[in-house]
Amino acid sequence: MSATVNKVLLVDDDEALRSAVAQGLMLRGFDVSAFDNASAALKALSRDFGGVVVSDVRMPGMDGLALFERIQTIDPDIPVLLITGHGDVAMAVAALQDGAYDFVSKPFPMERLTAALSRALEKRGLVLDNRRLELAAQAVGGSPLLGDTPVIRRLRATVAQLADAEVDVLVQGETGVGKNLVAQALHRGGTRRARPMITVNCAALPEAVFESELFGAVSGAGGGRPGIGRIERADRGVLFLDEIDGLSPTMQAKLLRVVEAREIWPLGASEPRHLDLRIIAASQVDLAEAVRNGTFRADLYYRLNVVTLVVPPLRERREDVALLFGQFLAAAAARLRRPVPRLAAADRDHLLNHDWPGNVRELAHYAERLALGLSSAHGEEFRSVSGGLAEKTMRYEAMIIRETLAACGGDARRAMAILETPRKTFYDKLRRHGIEIDRYRSPKRPAHG
Structure with missing residues (x-):
């Protein structure tokens, strides 16, 4: 600011x-x-x-x-x-x-x-x-990676340099920093831009349907019309494996062949299918550390880790908060067909002083609330509550839970960790306050391009 x-x-x-x-x-x-x-x-x-x-x-x-x-x-x-x-x-x-x-x-x-x-x-x-x-x-730029701090300028330059390179890229960063935006920038700036980028949210994919969803399946006795999996939809395009750190060891082993040989073996097929893929993977954790801890396969990591890009958290680029917020606020106001609201003193203080643990995603949600006319700077709702101490405490607790869920994009496990609250207690409080966690989760991306 x-x-x-x-x-x-x-x-x-x-x-x-x-x-x-x-x-x-x-x-x-x-x-x-x-x-x-x-x-x-x-x-x-x-x-x-x-x-x-x-x-x-x-x-x-x-x-x-x-x-x-x-x-x-x-x-x-x-x-x-x-x-x-x-x-x-x-x-x-x-x-x-x-x-x-x-x-x-x-x-x-x-x-x-x-x-x-x-x-x-x-x-x-x-x-x-x-x-x-x-x-x-x-401000209009060719890259979705907005910001003017040195760290984000370097990231933009590196992405531009890598976009045309036919190499796999591993993108690491905290939740909400914009790893998907890095993947989009690599795709849009590359030679495969005319082909789709197929996104697979690895953490949200149940193990029971992992193979059929990703590799596809041959249906019918004696071989019938094949069911095309998500990976094959990315043929000659880009496969974006989001939250790859969420894969179980079994699923990691099955994915290794795709990364290593660029081929899939659909369920029921008699032979593999060879694919032309560029793979971009994203992780919330340091995969090198996960390899050392034994939670991620070393061979899969080294296959993915041709080039690693680290997306900085918002607290390391605080000077970009105003620019990002301005973009989000204008976009939200346009989408809602409302005028861009003026910034009040309490909202400016919140922008300046908040740590933004949910990073860019939390900032975007905050801009959305302001565009709706719902100033959510800390303390505003609490100060307006009437009633006794018990009622004020209940309302304040609900406000903190909602703010945390918004910051985490509806990730219950992360919210429980931030609030240091046991699972049963956390869900009891959600029921007590009538908080629907699905409202804070990002909408699922379509399975095909």
């Missing part, structure tokens, strides 16, 4: 008052630039000015009201505070109706001015942040 908005542009022709006010504001932590006339002050202003203007009303040449009108033409959202004498209050009130932020009457306590400045600076910060989000929402 934006840097701290803390600038004060002070305009007053009274040297003694200007000096005293400037010194008092600087002692209180404000970044002050002082001018003795309005024309000089205007040269320091632009639409991107990150601060507030404080101006005396009565000055020779261009007075404070004329200065306010000129500032309106530069950017009507720059807050202007007017310093008035006793006889200027009526003019200041009229200026408020025209859009001036506030006024203070001489003599004024410094606390009155600093309180007004703090509020005005917060408002200016929100305006600039919303503008940055709107610009981010309009």
